[in-house]
Amino acid sequence: MPQYDVIVIGAGNGGLSAAVTLAQAGKKVAVFERHNIPGGCGTSFCRGRFEFEVALHQLSSMGTPEKPGPLRTLFDEYGITDKIDWIEIESLYKINLPGGKGVALPADRMKAEAALIKAFPEEKEAIKRYYEMVWKFNEETVAFMEKSAKSSGGEPPALKKLIMKAGFPKLYPTLAKYGVKSTDDVLNEFFKSKELQLCLSAYWCFMGMPPARFPFTILARCTYIYTEDKPYYLRGGSQVISQALTEAIKKAGGAVFFNLGIKKIVLEKGKAVGVIDENGEKYRCKKIISNISPTATYANLLDEKEVPAEAREYLKAYTVGISALTCFIGLDCPPETIGFTDSFNLTYDSLDANRDFMNSYELDTSIDPIVSTCYTVDDPEVSPKGTSIVTAGTLKYGTAWEKLSPEQYHKAKYDAANTIVERLEKRYPGFRSHIEEMEIATPITHMRYLNHPGGAIYGYEQDLKSSVFFFPRDTFIPNLDFASGWVNTCGFGPNYMYGNTVAKKLLKEMD
Numbered sequence: 001m002p003q004y005d006v007i008v009i010g011a012g013n014g015g016l017s018a019a020v021t022l023a024q025a026g027k028k029v030a031v032f033e034r035h036n037i038p039g040g041c042g043t044s045f046c047r048g049r050f051e052f053e054v055a056l057h058q059l060s061s062m063g064t065p066e067k068p069g070p071l072r073t074l075f076d077e078y079g080i081t082d083k084i085d086w087i088e089i090e091s092l093y094k095i096n097l098p099g100g101k102g103v104a105l106p107a108d109r110m111k112a113e114a115a116l117i118k119a120f121p122e123e124k125e126a127i128k129r130y131y132e133m134v135w136k137f138n139e140e141t142v143a144f145m146e147k148s149a150k151s152s153g154g155e156p157p158a159l160k161k162l163i164m165k166a167g168f169p170k171l172y173p174t175l176a177k178y179g180v181k182s183t184d185d186v187l188n189e190f191f192k193s194k195e196l197q198l199c200l201s202a203y204w205c206f207m208g209m210p211p212a213r214f215p216f217t218i219l220a221r222c223t224y225i226y227t228e229d230k231p232y233y234l235r236g237g238s239q240v241i242s243q244a245l246t247e248a249i250k251k252a253g254g255a256v257f258f259n260l261g262i263k264k265i266v267l268e269k270g271k272a273v274g275v276i277d278e279n280g281e282k283y284r285c286k287k288i289i290s291n292i293s294p295t296a297t298y299a300n301l302l303d304e305k306e307v308p309a310e311a312r313e314y315l316k317a318y319t320v321g322i323s324a325l326t327c328f329i330g331l332d333c334p335p336e337t338i339g340f341t342d343s344f345n346l347t348y349d350s351l352d353a354n355r356d357f358m359n360s361y362e363l364d365t366s367i368d369p370i371v372s373t374c375y376t377v378d379d380p381e382v383s384p385k386g387t388s389i390v391t392a393g394t395l396k397y398g399t400a401w402e403k404l405s406p407e408q409y410h411k412a413k414y415d416a417a418n419t420i421v422e423r424l425e426k427r428y429p430g431f432r433s434h435i436e437e438m439e440i441a442t443p444i445t446h447m448r449y450l451n452h453p454g455g456a457i458y459g460y461e462q463d464l465k466s467s468v469f470f471f472p473r474d475t476f477i478p479n480l481d482f483a484s485g486w487v488n489t490c491g492f493g494p495n496y497m498y499g500n501t502v503a504k505k506l507l508k509e510m511d
Contacts, residue, residue, distance in 0.1 A: 004030045004255075006506060007275055007285040009262045009301075012040035013492055014483035015291030016245040017499030018506075020078050023252035025507055030285075031249060032277060034261030039242030040291075040450060041457065042492065048437040049384055050330035052391065055457070056238040057206075057344050057373050058089055058231035060222070060493040069229035071493045074500055080244040085235035087378055092226055094342035095199045096427055098350055103199045104342050107230050109135070120196045130190045130200070133174060138224040140175040141217075182464060183214040184354070194351040201353070202346050205371050207462040207490060208322035208395050210357035217468045218489065225493075233343070233378045238492065265290075265301045265480065272479040275301075287479050287506050291499075293460075293486040294472060295320065295453050311476040318472050321462065322360060323443035323455035326393035327417050330437035335388050338428040340374040347372065347427055360395045363404075365416045368394035370423060387436070392420055398443035398454035413442050459486035481506065 006022050008015045011033035023029045037043055041055035063069025068076065075081040092112070094104040103119045105112045113131055117124045169176040178186055183204060187197040197211070203222040204214040234240055246256055257277075265288060266274040274284040290297045294315060298307045331338070347370040350356055356367045372392035375382045383389045404412055417440045425431045446455035460466050473487045481502055485491070488498040 001274075002030075002281075002283045004028045004283060004285040005510065006030075006287045006289060007032065007262075007283060008289045008291060008483075009265075009275070009297075010040065010291030010484070011035075011038035011242070011246070011256065011258075012291045012484055013042055013242075013495040014485070014488070014499035014502070015289060016242060016249070017074075017078075017496045018289050018291075018483045018503040019254055019256075019499075020245055020248045020252065021500045021503035022506065023249050023254035024078070025503075027507070027510070029249065029254040030283065031254065031256045032260055032262050032275070033256070033258050034278070034451070035449075036258050037239070037242070038246045038256065038258070039239055042238035042242045044237045044239040045439075047328070047439050048330060050387070050389055050437050051237070051382075052328040052330075052389060052439070053237040053239075053375060056233070056492055057371075058092075058226065058233060060225045060231060060491065061229050061497070062086070062232045062493075063229040064088075069225075070497060071229075074497060078245065078248050080241070080248055083244050084240055087233045087235060089231040089233055089343060089378055091342045091344070092231060093202050093344040093346060095202060096345060096347040097195050097198065098348055101195070105199070107227055109227050112227065116196065116199060119199070120193055123191055123193055123196055126190050126192075127196075133178070133190075134220050134223055136174045137178055137220045140172040141221070144172050144175060178216055178220070180464065180469075181216045183211040183216050183219050186216045186219075187211070198348055198351065198353060204353070205346060205369065205395065207467075208458040209461065209463050210354045212354045213461075213463040215462070215464050215468050218462065221489075233375070235379055235381065237375075237382075241492075241496075262301060265297070267302070267306055267477065270478065272477050286510060287481070289481050289483050289502060289506070291482075291484045292451065293453060293456075293484070294482055295486075296451065297480075297482070308476040314474060314476070315472065318460040318466050320398075320454040321456040321458045321460050322395045323398045323446050323452075324393050324441070324457055325365065325396045325413075325416050325420075325443070326391055326441045327420055328437075328439040328441070329390045329392065329435055330383065331388040331390060331431075331434040332386070332436040333388060333430075333434045334380075334386055335374050335377050338388075338430050338434060340377055340388070340390070340428065343374055343377040345372045345374070346370070347423070349423070357395075361397050361400060363396075363400050363412045363416060365394050365396075365419045366423075368396075370394055370420060372424065392424055393441075394420065396443055398447060398456070401443045401455075402447075409442075409444065413440055416440075416442075458490040459484065459488075462490060 005027040008019045008031040019031050061069040061071035092105040201211045261278045262275045264276040272288045374390045376388040443455035483499045483502040
């Protein structure tokens with residue numbers, strides 16, 4: 001029977017990163033992936049003469065070679081930075097407001113403030129105060145987490161326990177004031193203009209939460225990190241990182257098995273001691289990292305009687321998050337032909353994002369905010385000369401889609417995509433006539449490919465009660481840990497880094 005120090009279930013971002021850390025530390029590691037390529041959402045696929053990125057818009061936390069961010073530092077340790085052609089993005093995003101007004105934010109604090117002041121001169125002082133607060137919030141957050149990690153042996157304790165302690169508000173006043181507020185709470189305090197609020201809250205769509213439920217902590221961190229460390233894309237897309245991590249695992253002596261999923265986690269006296277693959281072969285190990293959701297891990301990889309009652313009770317507090325309907329579009333023209341000037345765009349047809357978000361529970365796509373990314377703006381080589389690649393879609397929960405018959409599903413899928421194209425046509429005249437290729441992914445597509453409950457793309461709902469300081473990281477079976485967006489801030493950068501954190505915890509336990 002094969003034996004390993006650590007077995008990783010799933011070759012997603014967190015799992016791959018954890019496996020590299022462990023393998024390079026000399027541990028015998030095996031990664032099992034049921035698909036034929038690594039990466040999960042960090043992959044690409046081809047249609048016609050176009051290769052489409054599945055999920056990555058912008059990569060955070062990279063920094064520059066002269067001033068590296070935490071992710072660049074991690075990739076340097078892995079030995080993969082120089083194997084990737086990085087492309088620094090100058091624009092954070094562009095907000096297309098109702099009525100046709102567009103506001104683009106540069107990836108520079110002073111330039112972003114200037115752009116917003118030019119668009120909203122009546123709120124000049126509020127804009128300056130807001131940015132000052134966001135930077136102070138992040139400085140206090142970093143100081144608090146570093147101090148907490150030192151005092152607890154490297155693992156930052158939950159803020160929910162420490163935020164109530166005497167002295168915390170004096171030491172970290174900005175963090176204490178805004179740390180558990182929603183995006184709406186904070187933006188309403190600073191600004192009168194709803195248009196301006198939409199221009200500042202764009203990252204809510206990265207977490208699948210409307211501004212009223214989107215934790216301000218995540219908005220503040222995203223705003224700061226993407227601005228200070230700069231957003232990056234990479235030539236070849238996220239599949240390049242996934243492949244580089246896979247090769248790093250193998251180079252360090254680890255094993256990666258494709259087209260081979262795990263069907264059961266083996267327990268002995270309540271402890272995880274191994275796995276059984278889809279072919280029935282058994283493997284023993286000291287530790288297991290599941291890169292799939294805790295829900296799927298407990299429900300699908302363990303017998304019902306083996307799941308601890310406290311684990312069931314614990315997960316009741318967490319709701320499966322949102323999925324998406326995405327159109328992968330290849331255009332037979334360059335971006336400027338139809339008016340794409342920024343790579344990442346968020347289009348609103350009203351000023352009430354909270355109300356419009358409720359449409360994400362429906363099949364209809366007529367009022368949902370549209371997220372569209374034109375990758376060719378950042379990388380002209382991403383598609384054949386004279387063409388463009390655009391992904392455009394809306395956030396959608398999977399429930400309504402799961403109820404459809406095959407015939408109903410086919411019609412709903414194309415009706416939803418057609419509506420998105422119609423709405424983009426109004427913003428980018430000529431868009432429809434230049435479509436050469438189009439593939440449509442629904443929540444059912446994500447469910448089938450990612451094997452996620454509800455086709456969730458952001459794990460559990462990332463609202464105030466379930467994220468930031470309250471992620472479901474508690475474990476109930478010895479030797480079984482989790483490393484994915486289901487137990488961490490979702491996103492590529494955060495999960496590469498969290499996988500490394502989980503691996504280092506296991507190294508301490510094993511050593």
